Amino acid sequence: xxxxxxxxxxxxxxxxxxxxxxxxxxxxxxxxxxxxxxxxxxxxxxxxxxxxxxxxxxxxxxxxxxxxxxxxxxxxxxxxxxxxxxxxxxxxxxxxxxxxxxxxxxxxxxxxxxxxxxxxxxxxxxxxxxxxxxxxxxxxxxxxxxxxxxxxxxxxxxxxxxxxxxxxxxxxxxxxxxxxxxxxxxxxxxxxxxxxxxxxxxxxxxxxxxxxxxxxxxxxxxxxxxxxxxxxxxxxxxxxxxxxxxxxxxxxxxxxxxxxxxxxxxxxxxxxxxxxxxxxxxxxxxxxxxxxxxxxxxxxxxxxxxxxxxxxxxxxxxxxxxxxxxxxxxxxxxxxxxxxxxxxxxxxxxxxxxxxxxxxxxxxxxxxxxxxxxxxxxxxxxxxxxxxxxxxxxxxxxxxxxxxxxxxxxxxxxxxxxxxxxxxxxxxxxxxxxxxxxxxxxxxxxxxxxxxxxxxxxxxxxxxxxxxxxxxxxxxxxxxxxxxxxxxxxxxxxxxxxxxxxxxxxxxxxxxxxxxxxxxxxxxxxxxxxxxxxxxxxxxxxxxxxxxxxxxxxxxxxxxxxxxxxxxxxxxxxxxxxxxxxxxxxxxxxxxxxxxxxxxxxxxxxxxxxxxxxxxxxxxxxxxxxxxxxxxxxxxxxxxxxxxxxxx
Amino acid sequence: xxxxxxxxxxxxxxxxxxxxxxxxxxxxxxxxxxxxxxxxxxxxxxxxxxxxxxxxxxxxxxxxxxxxxxxxxxxxxxxxxxxxxxxxxxxxxxxxxxxxxxxxxxxxxxxxxxxxxxxxxxxxxxxxxxxxxxxxxxxxxxxxxxxxxxxxxxxxxxxxxxxxxxxxxxxxxxxxxxxxxxxxxxxxxxxxxxxxxxxxxxxxxx
Numbered sequence: 001x002x003x004x005x006x007x008x009x010x011x012x013x014x015x016x017x018x019x020x021x022x023x024x025x026x027x028x029x030x031x032x033x034x035x036x037x038x039x040x041x042x043x044x045x046x047x048x049x050x051x052x053x054x055x056x057x058x059x060x061x062x063x064x065x066x067x068x069x070x071x072x073x074x075x076x077x078x079x080x081x082x083x084x085x086x087x088x089x090x091x092x093x094x095x096x097x098x099x100x101x102x103x104x105x106x107x108x109x110x111x112x113x114x115x116x117x118x119x120x121x122x123x124x125x126x127x128x129x130x131x132x133x134x135x136x137x138x139x140x141x142x143x144x145x146x147x148x149x150x151x152x153x154x155x156x157x158x159x160x161x162x163x164x165x166x167x168x169x170x171x172x173x174x175x176x177x178x179x180x181x182x183x184x185x186x187x188x189x190x191x192x193x194x195x196x197x198x199x200x201x202x203x204x205x206x207x208x209x210x211x212x213x214x215x216x217x218x219x220x221x222x223x224x225x226x227x228x229x230x231x232x233x234x235x236x237x238x239x240x241x242x243x244x245x246x247x248x249x250x251x252x253x254x255x256x257x258x259x260x261x262x263x264x265x266x267x268x269x270x271x272x273x274x275x276x277x278x279x280x281x282x283x284x285x286x287x288x289x290x291x292x293x294x295x296x297x298x299x300x301x302x303x304x305x306x307x308x309x310x311x312x313x314x315x316x317x318x319x320x321x322x323x324x325x326x327x328x329x330x331x332x333x334x335x336x337x338x339x340x341x342x343x344x345x346x347x348x349x350x351x352x353x354x355x356x357x358x359x360x361x362x363x364x365x366x367x368x369x370x371x372x373x374x375x376x377x378x379x380x381x382x383x384x385x386x387x388x389x390x391x392x393x394x395x396x397x398x399x400x401x402x403x404x405x406x407x408x409x410x411x412x413x414x415x416x417x418x419x420x421x422x423x424x425x426x427x428x429x430x431x432x433x434x435x436x437x438x439x440x441x442x443x444x445x446x447x448x449x450x451x452x453x454x455x456x457x458x459x460x461x462x463x464x465x466x467x468x469x470x471x472x473x474x475x476x477x478x479x480x481x482x483x484x485x486x487x488x489x490x491x492x493x494x495x496x497x498x499x500x501x502x503x504x505x506x507x508x509x510x511x512x513x514x515x516x517x518x519x520x521x522x523x524x525x526x527x528x529x530x531x532x533x534x535x536x537x538x539x540x541x542x543x544x545x546x547x548x549x550x551x552x553x554x555x556x557x558x559x560x561x562x563x564x565x566x567x568x569x570x571x572x573x574x575x576x577x578x579x580x581x582x583x584x585x586x587x588x589x590x591x592x593x594x595x596x597x598x599x600x601x602x603x604x605x606x607x608x609x610x611x612x613x614x615x616x617x618x619x620x621x622x623x624x625x626x627x628x629x630x631x632x633x634x635x636x637x638x639x640x641x642x643x644x645x646x647x648x
Numbered sequence: 649x650x651x652x653x654x655x656x657x658x659x660x661x662x663x664x665x666x667x668x669x670x671x672x673x674x675x676x677x678x679x680x681x682x683x684x685x686x687x688x689x690x691x692x693x694x695x696x697x698x699x700x701x702x703x704x705x706x707x708x709x710x711x712x713x714x715x716x717x718x719x720x721x722x723x724x725x726x727x728x729x730x731x732x733x734x735x736x737x738x739x740x741x742x743x744x745x746x747x748x749x750x751x752x753x754x755x756x757x758x759x760x761x762x763x764x765x766x767x768x769x770x771x772x773x774x775x776x777x778x779x780x781x782x783x784x785x786x787x788x789x790x791x792x793x794x795x796x797x798x799x800x801x802x803x804x805x806x807x808x809x810x811x812x813x814x815x816x817x818x819x820x821x822x823x824x825x826x827x828x829x830x831x832x833x834x835x836x837x838x839x840x841x842x843x844x845x846x847x848x849x850x851x852x853x854x
Contacts, residue, residue: 416705442731445731
């Protein structure tokens with residue numbers, strides 16, 4: 001009988017969206033901005049914040065104590081505390097400290113502040129400290145010749161955080177936004193990743209999702225998501241190129257759409273190329289040269305970004321006291337744009353298709369708003385690109401569509417994505433040469449096996465070194481994992497046979513197992529990417545996040561219960577003062593007032609269970625009266641009409 | 649065999665004939681069986697595409713995202729086998745190497761050269777020729793003679809097609825020692841591909 005009072009006294013009051021089966025969302029966890037979208041009424045739409053903005057800047061600011069700010073506020077505050085503000089964290093996902101340091105030295109990377117030397121050194125010192133404690137791990141011990149595997153850590157707001165934790169902060173904000181608007185906890189989320197993300201980067205993204213309390217249904221490649229957003233709207237068929245130039249990553253994919261099957265033919269790109277590079281070029285132009293002062297540089301970057309956005313429509317603009325023309329911007333952006341050409345040609349070649357045979361080119365990513373980018377794309381593919389959907393939103397929209405499909409909610413059960421692995425997977429063989437086991441652009445899920453023979457007499461162990469990349473030599477590829485298979489029976493050289501199986505699941509994540517064949521002895525070893533978190537780290541973070549998650553849940557339930565309590569109290573008060581008061585029986589008013597005042601008292605406290613209990617009590621106490629009011633209302637309604645009419 | 653879910657006889661498809669749950673993939677099927685097309689080097693490309701897509705639609709893990717853990721595992725196994733079959737069969741070289749393994753019991757993997765069932769050795773003369781070709785290519789590239797690079801590449805492509813054509817003929821009516829000859833031709837194709845990768849690799853970098 002809950003809500004009986006409300007139904008009568010406020011017939012027009014909606015109680016929010018009803019709990020539907022499967023609250024699922026798609027999340028675009030971007031370098032510059034992140035978005036969350038869901039499918040409502042069969043159409044994907046982005047969820048906006050209270051100010052109507054779909055975009056959430058992927059910026060996290062850590063202050064001393066527990067204070068963590070995410071999004072617009074963090075970005076606005078960035079110049080005041082650049083060292084404590086982490087932007088473009090996506091570039092560090094799944095990356096070891098060595099990668100980050102190399103890139104910073106090359107001047108193409110922005111650390112916690114902006115390319116400040118101080119912070120780079122600071123992080124370097126921290127990372128070394130962390131590495132020492134990990135040196136005891138079996139994994140490091142087994143790879144004395146390989147690079148030490150340490151995760152990047154930022155030092156911000158008096159604490160150390162990994163890129164995974166920073167990303168989880170962003171995801172948490174989006175999760176909360178979605179839960180508030182969808183009216184309850186999420187059942188699952190699809191998170192997008194650049195197609196070019198390697199195994200470690202994917203694993204890191206999945207870890208961030210888990211840390212943020214999300215059930216990650218699937219990691220979806222961004223270009224595929226974009227095609228999904230377009231394909232469903234347009235019911236297209238044919239072969240499409242997706243050109244995705246975002247803040248920090250570039251992706252290009254060739255997709256075949258037919259009978260509801262999206263088949264990725266080829267994908268290529270660069271994980272460290274994007275609009276941020278343009279911003280840096282413009283900022284250096286504004287200052288005359290890149291600045292060592294983090295604050296000055298951060299401000300120049302903000303000016304550059306704003307100027308770039310204005311120049312999409314304007315011919316010239318003022319930024320940081322300097323006049324910039326569109327022609328100047330285009331000149332500064334040219335090297336970045338030019339670098340997208342190679343991957344485009346490679347993708348076409350891998351797909352075995354001529355640009356002329358394409359049916360369309362889709363633009364994704366805020367950077368593709370730039371007229372110069374559009375002209376460049378048109379020149380590579382020989383046609384004007386499509387840009388019907390907002391290039392910032394299209395990936396999130398597609399992810400929402402995919403989430404909806406996975407939740408089995410939509411009528412689109414006939415739509416299917418056939419995705420591929422973006423990089424070849426292989427093993428180290430004699431002479432430091434990589435033997436490819438699974439070539440790039442293989443449709444997933446996929447498995448491949450290769451048999452290796454022993455090369456020495458009485459050899460009982462075999463080193464298995466798993467690599468990712470297109471190059472021939474081990475040190476040119478990314479090392480994913482290394483382990484030793486033991487227990488091979490002592491046999492003459494060439495007689496021991498080890499079968500190595502690579503299995504890539506539908507998320508693009510790899511498992512490697514090794515089996516000794518001659519004796520049938522099987523050893524299965526699951527390989528985790530070496531640049532991900534150690535199990536202990538994941539465990540600690542998950543424990544932390546569960547504690548937080550529980551607090552989050554309690555907070556949310558309390559807020560919900562308070563709202564409900566206020567509604568029922570208001571309605572009760574109204575009804576007691578209204579025309580149905582005479583229907584109250586002896587003692588009923590007093591009982592209801594007692595129950596109402598107890599509920600009011602509880603709503604001031606923080607015990608959500610108590611609030612709920614007292615709300616139920618009030619509901620029960622008022623129920624007989626509500627029933628009589630209902631009867632009276634029906635009697636009155638019928639009274640004015642013929643019976644058959646009233647019942648119709 | 650009784651179905652794992654309803655325990656009634658399951659039939660012989662990928663799904664239980666009685667209750668419709670996904671079944672574990674059967675062992676011993678060839679890639680041709682998996683996609684449901686006639687075995688042979690020459691195949692109907694449209695039938696391959698259509699068969700693959702139709703099965704992918706039914707068996708892909710996305711269809712079982714919310715299903716029971718066992719159903720999810722079977723779906724992953726089915727989809728993996730399906731993708732492996734499709735990847736192998738749609739490429740003429742992989743298809744030929746696979747058929748050679750199934751029919752001729754010959755493995756082309758260099759790793760096992762000399763072992764039982766390994767590919768026949770390639771002629772010394774052919775190896776020398778390949779090395780010379782690679783050197784000629786390298787020189788032409790270094791000196792920027794793009795036309796000559798393209799001429800050598802076109803010649804290799806033509807010879808590769810000839811070998812594959814001959815492979816097709818041999819598979820269609822295999823005579824005495826056919827599989828040894830096919831093995832040698834396919835080994836040649838591997839060498840041609842290796843040289844071609846060098847060429848296309850350079851194109852990409854340019």
